[in-house]
Amino acid sequence: MFVAIRNTPRDYAWGSHTAIAEFRGVEPSGSPEAELWLGAHAGSPAEVVEPDDAGAADLAELIAANPALALGPAHAREGARLPFLLKVLAAARPLSLQAHPTPDQARTGFGREEAEGVPIDAFDRNYKDPFAKPELIVAVSESFEALSGFRRRDEVRGVLDALRTADAASPEPQPGALDLLASRLDGPDGLRESVGWLLQDGRGDDSGEAAWLVERVTALAASDAALDSPYAASFRTVLDLAEEYPGDPGIVISLLLNRVTLGRGEALFLDAGNIHAYLSGLGIELMAASDNVLRGGLTPKHVDVPELLEVLDFTPIEPPVLSPVEAAPGVLEYRPAAPDFTLFRVEGADDAARIALAGPAIVLAEGGDVQVAGAHGSIAIARGEAAFVSPDEASLAFGGDGVAWVATVPPAQG
Template sequence: MTVYQLTGAIRPYAWGSRTVIADLQGRPSPSDAPEAELWLGAHPGDPSTVAAPDGPVSLDALIAGDPPAHLGAEVAGTFGARLPYLLKILAAEAPLSLQAHPDPDYAREAWARQQADPTLPRNYTDAHHKPEMLVALTPFEALCGFRAPHLAADDIEAMGIASLTPVVKALRDSDLRTAVELLLSWPAGDRTALVEAVVAAGTSRLAVDLAAHYPGDPGVLVALLLNHVRLKPGEAIWMPAGNLHAYLRGAGIELMAASDNVLRGGLTPKRVDVEELLKVLRFEVLDDPLLHSEEVAPGVQTWRVPVPDFVLYRITLDGTRPPTEVPAAGPRVIVATAGDVFVGEAVDGTPVELTPGRAAYAPAEAGRIKLAGSGVAFVAAVP
């Protein structure tokens, strides 16, 4: 088994940047359409393409042809014939939806119910959970997890909007569930007036910014219940099951379990199912939204997450040290974000060269791999 050049699929969501991914890859920019996410993995929604000896092939098809060789016996035994994670480069120019994802047990149950009853809303695309993490490549803003309710109560009360008094009371009582339910179930005919009153109050820059993108959306108010996180490049956030979150702007490396189960609550033109979202939300305060890193070897940084599906490493090469071994076996996806990085050996025996925005795939049977050169690369793997 060798290391393969990997070509990802670009998702043209409307909130995406027309310059970030193109500039990273050295392509002309702005691009013709928004480029929101570069998918690097085997998710059936948009699998990457591998430069195999017999010609290009999708990564999911390559893995399905010999799961033990590509995944390793342990990963294949745990997750079946699928890559359990999806790596992305994300570039947000406008806010994404308020959303959360189910835990593993609920995802399995909800998927089974949906499959058995065709009259149910089609909220789920698979039977898997979707915890995710993001490491900022640029200054990055996000909403991540509930903050202390009394702080949100102070901000909403300062607006002086009488109709929001029940929301303020719920927050004073530390009743996040009721506060969220009140806002997301606000009468449709009164929503525009409510958001206009919030904007007119002028006490929240965040609310004003979100209302400019989503006028009349009660998610503008729900956003004020969440931690407003501003990441510097290299800082990270963790979004476990039931965590209400939304990305606002910036570019980052995102790694998640390979699922597309998303429950939306607002700040989106897409379908919103408040009733189902409330079933998966965890109404608990997230005191520290940041996911802190640790150095596990010279130039090798990781972020510990409490799930078996994935682990992320950032490897910094300065051109002076010997090649750096990736501290992971099994299936690995590698993407460079700076410099000139060389990975393992291709079918012709030469290392695979990665410039920024380019990726490679190393199957389990490739064994331990090393990175050389001068630059920065992120490696997704299974713990």
């Protein structure tokens, strides 16, 4: 079964005014367009282009009508639920610092808030469902900028040294501000203590020590000494964040994180506990279908500091770049360590460019037309258009001059 689907981009304020429209080959709407959702998520299920033919108005309704056909083996694992959500994401401004829970944390947190009677749409609700929310982002623009995971300790020391050099060269040095952070970072749980202190003391209080540190770091980031240092990109990010969120403690937290630039086709995998923020760029994002987000600054939304500290993984890491593997000629697969999804990029009309389906799929065309054929049917989709594919199509063959992005589930393990 092939079903053409479409949706309206989400108009979050951080979105680009042009990038998603250009990807789709349509005129810009005049409003910010942040995310194009292609899935069955209740917040914005994709519309069925020909509802009379499909017998459903949207993808969620289509799946609910015959989950065994629509989901195949995934039906047994997930019930009547598409386990992934595909997005086109276009960030013109930084998103919030955030992290996502493990499956156990999600189940426990959701159960706790349900038992406490916290309304599902309450401002201070943390867990909207009992599912984890790992994410994969692949750069479509020439560069995609992000923060992801805590830096190695030696890099954090390097950032502090650059700030101390800038402070010493300033007309009125204030080394005490940097000492506030350095003394906390030197402890056995230095990252946890520092992040907790910044978020608890630095939000809503512009007269305390944390606020002083944020103000001082922001000023030093603009200095020649900082911008000539090896960490210039991180300091430019500080200035960008300060312009969007002046005084926010997330400005300082950003310096503790890996500053990542992805080239086109490069990817990040954001597993549970990874604190991250997208800064700018256009990407294909694939995630588990969940709304569980614990925020950590750079946002007017709810920040539950104790819960965030429980979810965060404070282990320093290298940037979690995920390299694709060649699954077949013209076919690259981005397969993270996640049970809910895998992503293929298909380019060219080679007969060998085939994908074997282990479950439902969504195909999105980039840059031109894409033809897709399976065991029982076929579909042609134009640039920026998408289609849902049921698993009984078994093996997909591709043609056309466009690139096909295929979101699906990996084969079941064991």
